[in-house]
Amino acid sequence: MAGVTSESLAALATELEPVLATADLATADELFAALDVIDSSAALRRSLTDPARSPEERASVVRSLFGSKVQPTTARILEAIVSKRFRKERDLGDAVETQAVAVVTAQAERSGLRGLEELEGALLRFRRTVLTSHEVQRALTDAQAPTESKQRLAARLSPQVSDGARLLIDRAVTSPRGVRPSALVERFAQAVAARQQRWIAQVTVAKELDSAYQERLLASLNRYFGRELKLDVVVDPAVVGGIRVQVADEVVDNTVSARLNDLNRKLAS
Incomplete structure (x- = not known):
């Protein structure tokens, strides 16, 4: 699209x-x-x-x-x-x-990031299970097989999942809309993964951060963004110093490289 x-x-x-x-x-x-x-x-x-x-x-x-x-x-x-x-x-x-x-x-x-992680995990586990068996794949793509039998098979392959995961898995095996059920489940999982970016703070720094600093930084970011975030720390010497934080589309950039770029733009204008 x-x-x-x-x-x-x-x-x-x-x-x-x-x-x-x-x-x-x-x-x-x-x-x-x-x-x-x-x-x-x-x-x-x-x-x-x-x-x-x-x-x-x-x-x-x-x-x-x-x-x-x-x-x-x-x-x-x-x-x-x-x-x-x-x-x-x-x-x-x-x-x-x-x-x-x-x-x-x-x-x-x-339920927070944990709820999203559990939903994504259930979908991906089901997809992996399906892909390991040609027999299961044939059963789930058999146009003559009753909807109820596909749902029962899916339930056996994905026990004890949340109601949301069950709804999406059942949808994938009964109404895949022209694609393989495993491919549709993967598409669903990708949508869940994209939503998780709202809960992941990607932190870019010039050198490794010790655990104590990461704990203080996480507490500060949780207060700033108003939610419990998960840190994803990326070390990039090109930033020189300072820190860059991105949560979904929101960016807080206090790196030396960003300040230098800003200064260069002002000098060139």
């Missing part, structure tokens, strides 16, 4: 962030169910992606089709999605899938 679709996904991520903060797994389940309806009807996809229709007209189609059948939160997410433009009809379904996974990921995030 590129161009206009990428712009739409970026806009949705920002617009729906407050919604994700309170959405539950039932919302994710409803989004997946809506995705099945959208995928099953070419006419509906054309209607929901028709650039000749206004965003409100496309949202009206969603309300008439899903409004009485889903939670208000689900309807709000679907309306937000169809209000955006997409390069291809397929991209609309991908956007719904992306938001369903985002709901599951946000729900895990309410």
Whole structure:
């Protein structure tokens, strides 16, 4: 997905962030169910992606089709999605899938970094288990096999996982949308990993930091960012001195190299 679709996904991520903060797994389940309806009807996809229709007209189609059948939160997410433009009809379904996974990921995030790590770990363990057995791969990709049998097999291969992981694994094995279940699970895991960057402070310094300094630095960063972070320390002599910290898109750069670059820019202007 590129161009206009990428712009739409970026806009949705920002617009729906407050919604994700309170959405539950039932919302994710409803989004997946809506995705099945959208995928099953070419006419509906054309209607929901028709650039000749206004965003409100496309949202009206969603309300008439899903409004009485889903939670208000689900309807709000679907309306937000169809209000955006997409390069291809397929991209609309991908956007719904992306938001369903985002709901599951946000729900895990309410437990902090540990919740995200557990969700990602469960997905990757399942993927590794599937890839070690050609027999399992054939069973999960057999178009004639009942959905329930695939779910039972997936449950045996991934016992004692969270409800969120179960939802995503079941989705991958029953409705992979043209890709292998293991590939879809990996895509889901990548989305969880991307969310974890919000909790990881990448610290760049010129030389190794001792453990005592790292503890003090971590405590300070936790206070500054208002959450419990995990340090990822990178040693780069090119920074000369000072420290650079990045958490998601926020950067605090107090390195000597950054100050020198800033000075050079001022002198050149």
